[in-house]
């Protein structure tokens with residue numbers, strides 16, 4: 336039996352094996368062809384979805400509430416691109432972003448189509464900067480490369496209030512104020528001019544043009560890292576090796592220019608000095624009155640100033656503002672500037688830095704409490720200051736250029752000669768609104784200066800003309 340089976344075995348085994356191989360081949364062919372069919376179908380549908388561009392688009396939620404990140408990556412090896420952009424719940428915003436993305440992509444694909452041999456790449460990266468509760472700055476940096484010659488880095492920004500859906504423009508940010516725009520433009524220009532990294536590459540004419548005070552020059556911005564940042568394209572204001580420059584203006588510097596929603600708390604903020612806008616040949620003088628307010632003398636001085644439509648600056652002591660907040664309010668209401676003159680008039684250079692700041696801060700809050708507005712300048716008693724004090728005090732420290740010595744002579748007739756003898760343009764005149772003789776001699780001083788063609792301005796208004 337065993338022998339017979341052995342003889343027939345090889346033939347049957349061979350036939351069976353052949354059958355198995357044949358069946359397996361048929362099954363494999365069916366499976367593989369089905370898979371291929373499926374794959375083709377997927378590719379075809381992708382292609383129609385994105386209008387002849389083969390790409391994978393995915394949308395994912397981000398760490399920021401209500402903000403999603405869209406990623407669009409090319410599947411076509413010949414036209415590679417990787418694009419990232421934001422999406423919110425606001426359709427108008429989404430459309431604006433998508434418009435930019437679509438335009439960028441179409442321009443890229445069109446130039447790649449022109450020359451089939453050329454190498455290219457499009458990369459749009461996204462940075463997101465949250466500010467306060469619901470403001471977001473989106474910075475889209477586009478790197479476009481088509482062939483050896485064309486390589487450019489450009490920036491597009493979007494700024495949104497994600498609660499209301501409102502897109503924030505530079506006009507909104509700067510309170511729609513042309514003066515604010517001019518001040519900002521001057522500071523952006525100054526920052527670029529002193530940027531050592533791009534100093535040798537700066538294109539002077541292009542820089543002047545790109546920083547002219549026009550709204551359209553400042554549309555690419557973001558609030559990030561406590562700064563208002565402005566973006567410039569590669570080659571826009573500097574040659575290629577300088578890259579795409581970014582100007583970062585600390586919010587503390589430009590705080591007064593900003594709409595209230597974007598301002599930072601005023602503590603330790605040094606106000607920006609606006610560039611002189613008036614006629615440089617005009618005669619100006621800044622009258623200042625220290626050590627007040629005084630219930631009788633200050634009021635008399637205010638009336639004389641009104642008579643000549645003159646503006647002045649009052650450096651007040653915190654310890655006196657505490658007693659006469661109404662007078663401080665009146666000074667402000669009549670258009671004058673209020674400065675901080677310490678709490679009780681010590682020689683600051685003999686105090687510790689901690690004591691100096693206490694003198695400054697207590698007075699600053701007393702003035703703020705009285706007039707609902709911070710003091711904008713500081714004058715150290717006796718003019719006694721040093722570099723440390725100047726650096727620590729968060730507002731400009733202002734001395735004087737003409738001393739009337741009114742505190743010493745207490746003589747109404749002596750006030751005018753002392754001004755006359757030292758008179759010069761853009762002078763800052765020191766007087767005191769606690770001496771009756773000063774109030775009594777003031778009318779003659781104003782009459783004389785007005786006759787000489789002087790305009791009476793505040794200290795903050797005259798400071799830009801004193802900085803060369």
Ligand code: ZN
Pocket residue numbers: 625626676680716717
């Ligand atoms: Zn004083």
